[in-house]
Amino acid sequence: MPVQTKICGLSTAATLDAAIAGGASHVGFVFFAPSPRNLSFDLTAGLAARVPPRVARVGVFVDPDDALIDAAIAVGRLDAIQLHRTAPARVAALRGRTGLETWAAVPIKTRADLGAARSLAGAADRILYDAKTPEGATLPGGMGVRFDWALLDGVSHPLPWAMSGGLDSANVAEAIRRTGATLVDVSSGVESAPGVKDVDKIAAFLQASAR
Numbered sequence: 001m002p003v004q005t006k007i008c009g010l011s012t013a014a015t016l017d018a019a020i021a022g023g024a025s026h027v028g029f030v031f032f033a034p035s036p037r038n039l040s041f042d043l044t045a046g047l048a049a050r051v052p053p054r055v056a057r058v059g060v061f062v063d064p065d066d067a068l069i070d071a072a073i074a075v076g077r078l079d080a081i082q083l084h085r086t087a088p089a090r091v092a093a094l095r096g097r098t099g100l101e102t103w104a105a106v107p108i109k110t111r112a113d114l115g116a117a118r119s120l121a122g123a124a125d126r127i128l129y130d131a132k133t134p135e136g137a138t139l140p141g142g143m144g145v146r147f148d149w150a151l152l153d154g155v156s157h158p159l160p161w162a163m164s165g166g167l168d169s170a171n172v173a174e175a176i177r178r179t180g181a182t183l184v185d186v187s188s189g190v191e192s193a194p195g196v197k198d199v200d201k202i203a204a205f206l207q208a209s210a211r
C-alpha cells in the first residue's frame with residue numbers, strides 16, 4: 001500500500017492545488033491564531049471547495065474550544081481533526097462531539113514521552129508522533145524540529161499512527177524506511193519561509209515519499 005502523505009498548513013489555492021496534483025492523501029488547515037499558517041474562515045471556505053473527495057481535509061487545532069471546532073468543521077468541510085496539547089479526555093469528548101476521525105499529537109523527545117500514546121487508546125483514532133518543540137515555544141508543531149526516529153524501534157503502537165516533525169524531501173524516504181510509517185505529515189519542510197508554502201518543495205516531497 002502506498003504511503004499516505006499530509007501536506008499541512010496550506011493557505012493559498014496554488015499550493016493547495018500543488019498538493020492535490022502531487023498526490024497528497026490529506027491536506028491540513030491550521031486553526032491556531034499564533035501560527036503563521038492560521039487560516040481565516042473566509043479563506044478556509046474557498047480552499048475547502050477546491051479539495052476533491054479523494055483527499056481528506058484535516059483541521060489542525062491546539063486545545064480548541066467547541067465553538068472553534070464547530071465553526072471550522074462547517075466552513076472547512078473537515079473530514080478529520082488533529083489535536084495538539086489536548087488532554088485525552090478532551091480528545092475523546094471532541095471525537096464524540098464531532099463524529100470525525102480524530103488524530104492526537106504525541107510530542108516526543110525521549111522514549112518516556114511515548115507513554116502518552118497509551119492514554120489515547122479509546123480516545124483518538126490515530127496518534128501523530130511529532131517532535132517536541134522547544135520549552136516555552138508558542139507552537140506545538142510546524143517548527144521543523146525532528147525527533148530521533150530510533151525511538152519508535154520496537155514500539156507496540158496502541159492505535160494507527162502517523163509521523164511528523166522536521167520532515168522534508170531529503171529525509172522523508174529514509175524516515176519511512178527507518179520507522180515503517182504509512183502516513184507522513186509535513187509543514188515547514190515544504191516552505192520557503194514560515195507560513196509560505198513552495199509548490200516545487202511540495203512536489204519534491206510527494207515524489208520522495210512515494211519512492
Ligand SMILES: O=C(O)c1ccccc1N[C@@H]1O[C@H](COP(=O)(O)O)[C@@H](O)[C@H]1O
Binds near residue numbers: 008130143
Ligand atoms: O504548522 C503549524 O503552524 C502548527 C500549529 C499548531 C499545531 C501544529 C502545527 N503544525 C504541525 O506540526 C507538525 C510538524 O511540522 P513540521 O513539518 O515540523 O514543520 C505537523 O503535524 C503540522 O501539522
